[in-house]
Amino acid sequence: MNNNRRNKILKELDRIRKKDFTYESGHILGSMCTQPHPIAKQAYMKFLETNLGDPELFPGTKDIEKNLIDFISKLLNAPTSSTGLIMGGGTEGNITSMWLAKKLSGKKEIILPESAHFSFQKIASLTDMKLVPIPLDKNYSMDVDLVKGKISKNTAAIVGIAGSTELGTVDSIPDLSKICQDNDIFLHVDAAFGGYVIPFLKKLGHDIPDFDLKLKGVSTISIDAHKMGYSAIPLGTLIIKDKKWLDKISVEAACVSSKTQTGLMGTRSGGPVAASYAVTKYLGLSGYKKLIDNCMNVTYHTEKKLREIGLKPLIKPTMNVLGIKLKKPDVVVQELTKYGWKVNKIDRIGCIRLVLMPHVTQNIIDDFVIDLEKVCKQTGEL
Ligand code: PLP
Numbered sequence: 001m002n003n004n005r006r007n008k009i010l011k012e013l014d015r016i017r018k019k020d021f022t023y024e025s026g027h028i029l030g031s032m033c034t035q036p037h038p039i040a041k042q043a044y045m046k047f048l049e050t051n052l053g054d055p056e057l058f059p060g061t062k063d064i065e066k067n068l069i070d071f072i073s074k075l076l077n078a079p080t081s082s083t084g085l086i087m088g089g090g091t092e093g094n095i096t097s098m099w100l101a102k103k104l105s106g107k108k109e110i111i112l113p114e115s116a117h118f119s120f121q122k123i124a125s126l127t128d129m130k131l132v133p134i135p136l137d138k139n140y141s142m143d144v145d146l147v148k149g150k151i152s153k154n155t156a157a158i159v160g161i162a163g164s165t166e167l168g169t170v171d172s173i174p175d176l177s178k179i180c181q182d183n184d185i186f187l188h189v190d191a192a193f194g195g196y197v198i199p200f201l202k203k204l205g206h207d208i209p210d211f212d213l214k215l216k217g218v219s220t221i222s223i224d225a226h227k228m229g230y231s232a233i234p235l236g237t238l239i240i241k242d243k244k245w246l247d248k249i250s251v252e253a254a255c256v257s258s259k260t261q262t263g264l265m266g267t268r269s270g271g272p273v274a275a276s277y278a279v280t281k282y283l284g285l286s287g288y289k290k291l292i293d294n295c296m297n298v299t300y301h302t303e304k305k306l307r308e309i310g311l312k313p314l315i316k317p318t319m320n321v322l323g324i325k326l327k328k329p330d331v332v333v334q335e336l337t338k339y340g341w342k343v344n345k346i347d348r349i350g351c352i353r354l355v356l357m358p359h360v361t362q363n364i365i366d367d368f369v370i371d372l373e374k375v376c377k378q379t380g381e382l
Contacts, residue, residue, distance in 0.1 A: 026364035030344030043278035050270030056257030061270035077214035083243035087236035090192030093222025101157035103248035113142030163194020168321030177217030195223025
């Protein structure tokens with residue numbers, strides 16, 4: 001390679017990259033992603049060129065994928081009949097699940113909470129399925145009492161969220177599981193964020209109801225390693241209760257080494273798979289438990305600091321997500337950006353959202369709260 005040319009290109013990339021916010025700075029406070037664990041970066045590079053869309057060329061990488069799916073299946077109490085598919089993230093997990101539900105049922109309505117991720121809007125547009133939203137209760141979880149009344153002969157699936165995008169709330173999946181079993185309806189649990197959190201909160205003694213495939217009514221569950229799994233983008237997994245269902249979303253694959261291909265993606269890198277596998281091996285269950293405990297401690301610290309300046313979270317946090325109700329969240333977000341902080345606003349609720357990811361420390365929160373207080377005073381929130 002021509003060294004001059006290479007250096008020039010790399011310098012240009014460095015210069016452009018400087019425009020980005022970084023997790024390392026600690027100033028990204030509203031994202032559900034984080035800086036991947038260092039071992040994820042090393043593993044990713046080793047598998048950069050591998051293609052799991054053509055698995056017989058890469059049997060070693062395929063083995064790693066199987067090991068990762070086994071780890072996640074065990075984490076989510078999947079039965080032996082189950083299988084898993086690697087996804088680009090939570091959006092693909094939701095799309096694939098609803099594709100499966102539509103094919104299995106031949107029906108087109110999806111009952112889901114108002115807090116469902118906007119990827120369901122894409123699903124409605126892509127697949128011509130109709131969304132039947134269920135209002136939330138006072139704790140910002142799906143009001144499950146309203147679900148039965150919305151079931152019709154057209155219902156293809158019910159969706160519950162375990163770790164909502166807006167506030168990290170968990171819908172009552174045991175109730176949804178019972179409803180789905182009684183009415184023979186497909187149940188998808190969107191645990192894109194909470195999948196790597198709830199199992200460890202339970203181990204830490206938090207009182208959270210079951211949410212995974214331990215419940216007989218759950219059909220699929222999505223979980224993203226590129227969120228709280230501390231791994232590299234893009235990596236989600238969809239665990240499917242019955243591997244026979246895969247026929248419904250498989251096609252004959254003419255020009256790759258395997259006979260069929262399942263799911264949406266064709267060519268896909270083994271890099272993120274190896275990265276996520278390496279993190280699971282490195283951290284193990286005890287490492288994840290510690291990680292979640294740390295994030296929760298930062299969350300409680302944040303809650304305390306907010307109360308000290310006269311702000312309070314919208315609801316008691318279930319996981320490491322905090323919503324703060326404000327009169328003009330968009331103005332506060334804009335002003336905070338001037339101080340170098342990136343937080344998200346949730347228009348539907350009229351709040352700002354903080355996600356206390358592994359890159360956020362108590363010291364960072366202390367600095368942030370000083371600026372937040374200034375901004376809230378400037379803008380008349382305090
Ligand atoms: N589901 C939930 C609950 C989420 O919070 C998100 C993203 O934040 C998604 C799905 C979509 O995930 P992705 O952006 O990885 O596609």
